[in-house]
Amino acid sequence: MMLIPCPWCGPRDESEFHYGGQAGVAYPAEPDALSDSEWAKYLFFRENPKGPFRERWSHSAGCRRWFSLVRDTVTNEVLR
Amino acid sequence: MSQPFRTASGGLVDRGRALAFLFDGREYEGHPGDTLASALLANGVHRVSSGIRTGRPRGIFAAGVEEPNALVQIEEPFPEPMLTATTVELYDGLVARGLRGQGRLAADPDPGRYDGMYAHCDVLVIGAGPAGLAAAMVAASSGARVVVVDDQIRAGGSLLGTGEHLVWVDRVTAELEAAPEVRLLTRTTAFGYYDDNYVVAVQRRPGLPEHRARERVWRIRARRVVLATGAHERSLAFAGNDRPGVMLAGAARTYVNRYGVLPGRRAVVLTGNDSAHDAARDLAAAGVEIAAVADLRDGWAITGVAGTERVEAVTLRAPDGIERRLEADLLLVSGGWNPVGALYSQAGGRLVFDPGLAAFRPDGNCRQALEVAGAAAGSYKLGVCLAEGAAAGKRAAEAAGLVAGEIVLPAVTEPEVTPPLAVWTLPGGDPATAFVDLQRDVTVADLTRATGTGMRSAEHVKRYTTAGTAHDQGKTSGALTSGVIAELLGVEVGALGVTTFRPPFTPVSFAALAGRNRGMRFDPVRVTALHAWHEANGALFENVGQWRRPWYYPREGEDMAAAVLRECWAAREGVAMMDASTLGKIDVRGPDAAVFLDRLYTNMISTLAPGAIRYGVMCRPDGMVFDDGTVIRLAEDRFLVTTTTGNAAAVLDWMEEWLQTEWPELRVHCTSVTEQWATVALVGPDSRRVLATLAPALDVSREGFPFMTWRDTEVAGLEARVCRISFSGELAYEINVSWWDAVTLWEALLAAGAPLGITPYGTETMHVLRAEKGYPIIGQDTDGTVTPHDLGLSWAVSRKKADFLGRRSFSRTDTARPDRKQLVGLLPDAGTLLPEGSHLLTGPDETAALGHVTSSYHSAALGRTFALALVRGGRGLIGQTLWATLDDGVTPVAVTGSVLYDPEGTRRDG
Ligand SMILES: [Zn+2]
Numbered sequence: 001m002m003l004i005p006c007p008w009c010g011p012r013d014e015s016e017f018h019y020g021g022q023a024g025v026a027y028p029a030e031p032d033a034l035s036d037s038e039w040a041k042y043l044f045f046r047e048n049p050k051g052p053f054r055e056r057w058s059h060s061a062g063c064r065r066w067f068s069l070v071r072d073t074v075t076n077e078v079l080r
Numbered sequence: 081m082s083q084p085f086r087t088a089s090g091g092l093v094d095r096g097r098a099l100a101f102l103f104d105g106r107e108y109e110g111h112p113g114d115t116l117a118s119a120l121l122a123n124g125v126h127r128v129s130s131g132i133r134t135g136r137p138r139g140i141f142a143a144g145v146e147e148p149n150a151l152v153q154i155e156e157p158f159p160e161p162m163l164t165a166t167t168v169e170l171y172d173g174l175v176a177r178g179l180r181g182q183g184r185l186a187a188d189p190d191p192g193r194y195d196g197m198y199a200h201c202d203v204l205v206i207g208a209g210p211a212g213l214a215a216a217m218v219a220a221s222s223g224a225r226v227v228v229v230d231d232q233i234r235a236g237g238s239l240l241g242t243g244e245h246l247v248w249v250d251r252v253t254a255e256l257e258a259a260p261e262v263r264l265l266t267r268t269t270a271f272g273y274y275d276d277n278y279v280v281a282v283q284r285r286p287g288l289p290e291h292r293a294r295e296r297v298w299r300i301r302a303r304r305v306v307l308a309t310g311a312h313e314r315s316l317a318f319a320g321n322d323r324p325g326v327m328l329a330g331a332a333r334t335y336v337n338r339y340g341v342l343p344g345r346r347a348v349v350l351t352g353n354d355s356a357h358d359a360a361r362d363l364a365a366a367g368v369e370i371a372a373v374a375d376l377r378d379g380w381a382i383t384g385v386a387g388t389e390r391v392e393a394v395t396l397r398a399p400d401g402i403e404r405r406l407e408a409d410l411l412l413v414s415g416g417w418n419p420v421g422a423l424y425s426q427a428g429g430r431l432v433f434d435p436g437l438a439a440f441r442p443d444g445n446c447r448q449a450l451e452v453a454g455a456a457a458g459s460y461k462l463g464v465c466l467a468e469g470a471a472a473g474k475r476a477a478e479a480a481g482l483v484a485g486e487i488v489l490p491a492v493t494e495p496e497v498t499p500p501l502a503v504w505t506l507p508g509g510d511p512a513t514a515f516v517d518l519q520r521d522v523t524v525a526d527l528t529r530a531t532g533t534g535m536r537s538a539e540h541v542k543r544y545t546t547a548g549t550a551h552d553q554g555k556t557s558g559a560l561t562s563g564v565i566a567e568l569l570g571v572e573v574g575a576l577g578v579t580t581f582r583p584p585f586t587p588v589s590f591a592a593l594a595g596r597n598r599g600m601r602f603d604p605v606r607v608t609a610l611h612a613w614h615e616a617n618g619a620l621f622e623n624v625g626q627w628r629r630p631w632y633y634p635r636e637g638e639d640m641a642a643a644v645l646r647e648c649w650a651a652r653e654g655v656a657m658m659d660a661s662t663l664g665k666i667d668v669r670g671p672d673a674a675v676f677l678d679r680l681y682t683n684m685i686s687t688l689a690p691g692a693i694r695y696g697v698m699c700r701p702d703g704m705v706f707d708d709g710t711v712i713r714l715a716e717d718r719f720l721v722t723t724t725t726g727n728a729a730a731v732l733d734w735m736e737e738w739l740q741t742e743w744p745e746l747r748v749h750c751t752s753v754t755e756q757w758a759t760v761a762l763v764g765p766d767s768r769r770v771l772a773t774l775a776p777a778l779d780v781s782r783e784g785f786p787f788m789t790w791r792d793t794e795v796a797g798l799e800a801r802v803c804r805i806s807f808s809g810e811l812a813y814e815i816n817v818s819w820w821d822a823v824t825l826w827e828a829l830l831a832a833g834a835p836l837g838i839t840p841y842g843t844e845t846m847h848v849l850r851a852e853k854g855y856p857i858i859g860q861d862t863d864g865t866v867t868p869h870d871l872g873l874s875w876a877v878s879r880k881k882a883d884f885l886g887r888r889s890f891s892r893t894d895t896a897r898p899d900r901k902q903l904v905g906l907l908p909d910a911g912t913l914l915p916e917g918s919h920l921l922t923g924p925d926e927t928a929a930l931g932h933v934t935s936s937y938h939s940a941a942l943g944r945t946f947a948l949a950l951v952r953g954g955r956g957l958i959g960q961t962l963w964a965t966l967d968d969g970v971t972p973v974a975v976t977g978s979v980l981y982d983p984e985g986t987r988r989d990g
Contacts, residue, residue, distance in 0.1 A: 001274045001275060001276070001278040001299075001301075002275040002276055003275070003276035003278075003301070013278075013301075014275075018733070020737075026742070027701070027742050028888075031883060031887070031888035032888065034888070036891075036892050036893055039888055039889070039892065040892070042701075043701055043702050043889070044702075056741070058733075058736075058737065060733065064736060065740065066736075066737060066740045066741050075428060075447055076275045076276075077447065
């Protein structure tokens with residue numbers, strides 16, 4: 001049970017949160033300018049690193065705000 | 081004589097009270113303070129079980145959680161399988177029997193209560209032996225909030241077994257119990273160590289009345305943890321080492337000192353370290369004759385163990401080479417001590433082999449905020465344990481920003497220790513009777529076979545032989561297994577390592593883990609304001625998400641099919657009503673609400689006029705349908721959106737996610753109002769007449785209140801919002817009132833509609849009515865791989881909007897394929913009701929499926945059965961015949977369009 005630092009509520013149990021996957025995958029500004037394979041990259045392809053990973057969380061059972069943090073996927077340590 | 085092996089005095093049992101118990105059908109007595117194991121030994125019972133694979137007799141081997149052999153099933157008061165006799169606290173009336181490996185689950189529900197507790201502390205001390213008590217005292221002196229957990233019935237740890245410094249233990253226990261910020265939990269086993277110092281422990285609470293929880297699971301978040309979990313003795317691998325009467329030397333010492341029980345009359349001691357000598361001394365003092373102490377470090381060897389049900393004699397070879405057969409009923413072994421590193425390993429720490437210790441110990445480099453002290457760290461001298469514990473407690477308090485005081489530790493004088501021998505297999509004898517894992521019946525021969533096949537990793541050998549996978553998780557056998565494998569491979573045991581420890585440290589019952597979350601408390605049950613009415617009027621219910629919804633209302637003598645046909649008939653030919661309050665409702669408000677909904681829905685929302693309603697479809701960016709519902713425009717800047725019953729929370733999450741992460745510039749607020757509005761659907765050609773009776777101020781005419789508009793008015797004297805929406809194709813209204821007014825509205829509708837035979841209907845009828853019209857249910861007729869186009873909803877996909885979620889995906893090669901699965905209707909041969917999920921084949925002997933049945937019903941309006949299905953290229957197959965699989969063959973079905981009833985829409989306006 002990780003202790004996840006919500007920027008609004010402080011450290012809370014992992015079970016209060018909803019996981020949102022890799023952070024920083026923006027909705028493309030011009031979807032029509034993308035080829036099918038570029039669009040598929042946006043839809044389906046995500047990093048899966050062993051080590052630091054910038055990811056999204058939502059404090060769904062708390063303040064309901066989305067935020068990003070960097071977690072080490074090996075140790076579950078929140079790095080920043 | 082009762083309890084012939086009980087000493088006259090000494091130990092921590094209450095000889096003044098007798099506890100009667102039954103084991104394997106025989107009556108025995110023991111005392112408060114006993115475990116089942118110590119009470120059995122007091123009565124001379126060693127053999128408790130049999131080897132799971134070999135069937136060989138097995139006895140009590142240890143004195144605590146590390147016990148590999150003495151598995152029992154508790155029969156009374158409630159059946160509990162697979163407990164170890166060494167951890168079952170004796171009570172009056174206990175009925176148990178020995179188990180060969182596997183137990184039997186109770187057939188009846190457990191009548192016991194279980195509960196969960198949460199605690200937060202500065203310092204959590206696990207283990208109340210000398211190191212743990214010292215740590216707790218020092219930490220407590222700083223004012224820190226301290227929790228101490230220990231699996232025994234009283235604090236003291238190894239001191240209970242050696243009988244030393246018990247006065248100090250009692251004093252410290254009393255001080256901790258009196259300290260306001262300290263919680264001392266005995267009979268509590270920490271079994272899981274998770275991220276960020278989250279420790280889970282189970283507390284046993286025997287002897288409480290039935291209404292109180294017999295076990296509690298503690299979930300403890302600690303700023304700092306002190307692991308003072310001690311050490312477990314390990315065995316040696318030699319032929320015949322599994323006979324009842326072979327016992328760990330330290331366990332025998334515990335039985336004598338703590339329980340006042342002699343584990344035998346005449347003992348041979350076999351050891352590679354100093355501790356067994358202390359055990360021999362204590363046993364001799366209590367009256368056990370010590371036939372020999374064979375120290376492997378001096379060149380002694382064992383060449384034979386005689387006896388099957390019980391050790392009868394031991395043959396030793398002295399350093400001078402002479403073999404001697406010694407009569408004995410007890411063979412005490414000590415292959416050394418293993419620091420208990422399970423929790424440290426769970427915490428992410430590594431265990432490294434220490435040659436000086438001849439054991440694996442914590443490497444001292446764990447990322448979690450923990451300290452390891454005493455025997456758990458590999459320090460076996462009492463003075464060192466106390467000092468390490470005190471230092472750990474001080475550091476833990478300082479880490480919490482507190483200052484610890486000085487405490488007085490007992491003065492200890494100890495002899496110098498002669499280094500232990502790292503010894504694993506003892507040569508000679510049959511390797512197929514030299515056991516490493518007594519519970520899994522794994523022998524040196526098995527390990528030899530494993531390495532012989534080419535296995536080089538302890539993890540592989542574990543999985544191949546099952547060594548270390550029993551209830552005891554290899555507590556006495558893990559290091560021994562690694563040691564023997566290393567010998568077989570000719571490598572250093574340190575290079576081989578031990579297998580990873582995982583929770584739970586000891587077995588935990590599912591009942592304890594579930595706590596109160598059983599039965600009706602397993603998941604919240606949501607009911608509407610009309611639930612009591614539905615119950616009182618004979619509704620049967622179905623679960624939709626967490627909601628309990630009326631399924632149908634059978635009358636006297638009706639089965640489900642008859643009731644649903646009757647309800648459907650009323651909706652098509654007269655008037656019927658349904659509680660639709662569970663529909664998800666979200667209030668979307670703000671200057672940018674229309675822009676926001678345009679981006680979310682596939683169709684245009686911003687052109688909707690206040691007062692009007694539009695059906696809308698939501699897709700994920702991949703173009704697959706996510707939800708559908710209606711959008712009501714209340715004002716320029718305000719909408720009421722409905723969602724499917726099961727998806728309300730997911731849709732609100734979806735809206736908030738996009739607002740927060742991609743479109744923070746939009747000024748929009750979303751609020752769930754599902755439980756603010758109760759909704760009743762009034763359906764059927766006569767619905768207008770019923771509504772007109774109750775809403776005199778409302779112009780209910782076709783022109784005055786057109787389809788897909790809403791009006792605020794009074795219905796039955798209640799403030800109401802009436803929407804002209806139809807999910808059945810009939811003239812219909814959805815009347816929304818305050819949740820508090822639902823019963824008043826419902827009863828007024830019933831009374832007003834009575835002359836017209838108004839009929840309440842449930843979800844089954846709703847499904848039939850909508851399926852007859854080809855309206856899909858998201859999640860039933862779709863599965864996350866279905867686009868609006870696949871459903872025939874292209875009319876609800878805007879071609880004018882610059883962008884919306886899912887739009888780009890509709891032109892992806894795969895999404896634009898003409899042979900995608902499409903929603904169609906199926907008409908089976910008269911009378912056949914297709915099972916939902918049936919595969920659809922091109923011919924009776926074909927095996928490749930084109931798709932499957934998603935919905936299937938009897939139709940009152942069509943006078944036959946029908947189905948909806950997703951079929952590859954389905955719209956191109958209309959008019960053709962496919963074959964649907966049944967349990968016992970196939971049946972032909974005609975493919976039709978998905979709208980089977982009133983395709984022209986003539987009934988919508990009444
Ligand atoms: Zn928060």
